Amino acid sequence: xxxxTTALDPSLIDWSRAQFALTAxxxxxxxPLTLGLGVIMAIMxxxxxxxxxxxxxxxxxxxQKIFGINFAIGVATGIILEFEFGTNWSNYxxxxxxxxxxxxxxxxxxxxxxxxxxxxxxxFGWDKVSKGFHLAxxxxxxxxxxxxxxxxxxxxxxxxxxxxxxxxxxxVRNEMVxxxxxxxxxxxxxKFFHTVFSAWMLGAVVVIGISSWFLLKKREIPFAxxxxxxxxxxxxxxxxxxxxxxxxSAYHVAARQPMKLAAMEGLYDGTRGAGMTALGIINYxxxxxxxxxxxxxELSFPKLLSLLATHKIxxxxxxxxxxxxxxxxxxxxxxxxxxxxxxxxxxxAIAALADYRTAKKAGxxxxxxxxxxxxxxxxxxxxxxxxxxxxxxVPNVPLVFYSFRVMVGLGIYFLLFFPLALLxxxxxxxxxxxxxxxVSLFSIPLAYIASQAGWIVAEVGRQPWAIQDILPVMxxxxxxxxxxxxxxxxxxxxxxTVLLAAELRIMTKQIQAGPETAEEEH
Amino acid sequence: MFxxxxxxxxxxxxxxxxxxxxxxxxxxxxxxxxxFPNLLNSRFDKSEEKSAFVADQLTQxx
Numbered sequence: 001x002x003x004x005t006t007a008l009d010p011s012l013i014d015w016s017r018a019q020f021a022l023t024a025x026x027x028x029x030x031x032p033l034t035l036g037l038g039v040i041m042a043i044m045x046x047x048x049x050x051x052x053x054x055x056x057x058x059x060x061x062x063x064q065k066i067f068g069i070n071f072a073i074g075v076a077t078g079i080i081l082e083f084e085f086g087t088n089w090s091n092y093x094x095x096x097x098x099x100x101x102x103x104x105x106x107x108x109x110x111x112x113x114x115x116x117x118x119x120x121x122x123x124f125g126w127d128k129v130s131k132g133f134h135l136a137x138x139x140x141x142x143x144x145x146x147x148x149x150x151x152x153x154x155x156x157x158x159x160x161x162x163x164x165x166x167x168x169x170x171x172v173r174n175e176m177v178x179x180x181x182x183x184x185x186x187x188x189x190x191k192f193f194h195t196v197f198s199a200w201m202l203g204a205v206v207v208i209g210i211s212s213w214f215l216l217k218k219r220e221i222p223f224a225x226x227x228x229x230x231x232x233x234x235x236x237x238x239x240x241x242x243x244x245x246x247x248x249s250a251y252h253v254a255a256r257q258p259m260k261l262a263a264m265e266g267l268y269d270g271t272r273g274a275g276m277t278a279l280g281i282i283n284y285x286x287x288x289x290x291x292x293x294x295x296x297x298e299l300s301f302p303k304l305l306s307l308l309a310t311h312k313i314x315x316x317x318x319x320x321x322x323x324x325x326x327x328x329x330x331x332x333x334x335x336x337x338x339x340x341x342x343x344x345x346x347x348x349a350i351a352a353l354a355d356y357r358t359a360k361k362a363g364x365x366x367x368x369x370x371x372x373x374x375x376x377x378x379x380x381x382x383x384x385x386x387x388x389x390x391x392x393x394v395p396n397v398p399l400v401f402y403s404f405r406v407m408v409g410l411g412i413y414f415l416l417f418f419p420l421a422l423l424x425x426x427x428x429x430x431x432x433x434x435x436x437x438x439v440s441l442f443s444i445p446l447a448y449i450a451s452q453a454g455w456i457v458a459e460v461g462r463q464p465w466a467i468q469d470i471l472p473v474m475x476x477x478x479x480x481x482x483x484x485x486x487x488x489x490x491x492x493x494x495x496x497t498v499l500l501a502a503e504l505r506i507m508t509k510q511i512q513a514g515p516e517t518a519e520e521e522h
Numbered sequence: 523m524f525x526x527x528x529x530x531x532x533x534x535x536x537x538x539x540x541x542x543x544x545x546x547x548x549x550x551x552x553x554x555x556x557x558f559p560n561l562l563n564s565r566f567d568k569s570e571e572k573s574a575f576v577a578d579q580l581t582q583x584x
Contacts, residue, residue, distance in 0.1 A: 086560035
């Protein structure tokens with residue numbers, strides 16, 4: 001590591017990352033319920049408009065209240081992440097500014113205008129606008145929230161797979177040259193659908209869980225069963241599409257972030273026809289360059305990892321050791337350089353940037369041109385120049401490995417849960433099965449755990465990169481006092497915990513009150 | 523009109539708006555101002571100065 005980065009307090013990077021993770025995790029408690037419940041309540045209102053049956057109006061209005069509580073408590077919690085960009089990650093913010101600016105600006109416009117306009121009609125417009133216009137407003141509120149998520153996920157996908165930009169050494173910024181390459185990057189498209197469908201799944205679990213509470217209390221039984229019918233179907237569609245897009249994610253990760261895939265699998269030595277570990281106990285002390293076994297115990301499906309990662313039964317999947325050594329065939333058909341070679345070229349790129357700026361300052365056009373050529377030649381490896389050893393490029397393998405298994409394991413659980421719930425509610429058995437009602441209620445936290453585990457896989461798995469290959473977190477972080485980051489970490493911890501407690505308290509009170517009667521509504 | 527009538531008729535909404543108000547106040551009037559200044563904007567006025575600073579940070583020249 002070069003001088004300035006070694007001058008950083010190492011715990012500054014950890015605390016800055018922890019703070020960002022904390023705020024992102026709390027923010028993500030609110031977002032998926034907004035996206036998932038939005039679709040469910042919009043379908044319920046569609047049923048009301050189509051059938052004119054007042055039971056669907058009552059059902060819709062109840063879930064809209066739950067949606068409103070979640071929306072109100074969660075709104076703007078994501079802005080804190082932008083505060084952190086400007087203060088704790090100022091190098092990163094400047095470096096990516098032009099790329100992040102466009103999607104986030106569009107997100108702001110959609111979030112503000114679309115959601116603010118239609119959410120008011122949705123909450124306050126019952127009996128004041130036509131049924132059709134009210135229904136359209138409910139759908140557009142959901143679409144607005146989903147489009148807001150789209151732009152955030154486009155920005156996130158760019159960090160995982162930077163495309164459509166050119167680095168300008170004069171401004172030290174990446175400048176967008178192809179907006180559509182960003183938006184239609186396969187990583188962005190896949191990430192968007194995977195995230196949104198998983199939110200449908202989460203919303204469905206919450207609705208089924210709360211409805212089951214009513215069944216356990218023997219209250220509002222027709223309302224609860226109607227809610228379960230709609231949400232179990234949305235959940236089933238959601239989990240099937242989540243799994244389908246998850247397969248797409250694995251394929252893209254294998255091609256573009258092989259280290260993340262190796263960490264997800266705890267795979268140190270690559271092979272053709274690689275098996276996928278279903279369950280395993282990982283060796284925490286394992287390093288890529290020692291001879292310790294990577295697993296103490298594992299249960300694997302033969303060939304499955306190769307099939308998922310390359311869509312070929314005997315496709316080659318590199319392990320951590322192969323990625324460090326290089327020399328294996330990459331997804332683009334070229335032979336992948338070793339980590340040492342990438343580090344060497346990264347250091348050349350960083351030196352070339354320094355030389356370029358010195359030459360420009362001195363007015364030496366020839367030297368600037370030469371340095372620019374060196375920079376362009378090696379820029380793809382720019383971020384590797386901040387590493388001292390290949391160890392710096394390896395993420396926390398155990399955390400990624402176990403998070404992946406938690407996510408997939410719970411995904412399989414929900415793949416069984418939704419058809420079962422749907423079948424039993426259709427056969428009028430759900431209301432009699434108290435064990436299933438308890439299981440449904442306790443499935444609510446499991447849906448959140450699955451959702452958060454997915455983000456841990458995505459974000460911890462790509463460490464140490466803030467932007468894949470071109471900016472690691474150690475270079476992205478601002479050189480500020482660790483104490484101030486620690487202080488704000490705990491302020492956020494308190495603030496978000498209070499907000500979460502408020503949400504749970506208000507939501508619980510509202511659930512206990514149950515859906516409105518006709519008299520209460522008026 | 524929706525907003526005016528809606529706000530007048532609110533019951534649960536009043537609590538939620540109070541939470542939103544307090545939250546936004548803490549975020550923008552306390553956290554943003556006292557704890558989260560934009561580092562580059564607070565130190566430099568011109569883009570060239572910001573570029574030079576980040577370049578120094580990234581290339582390890584002080």
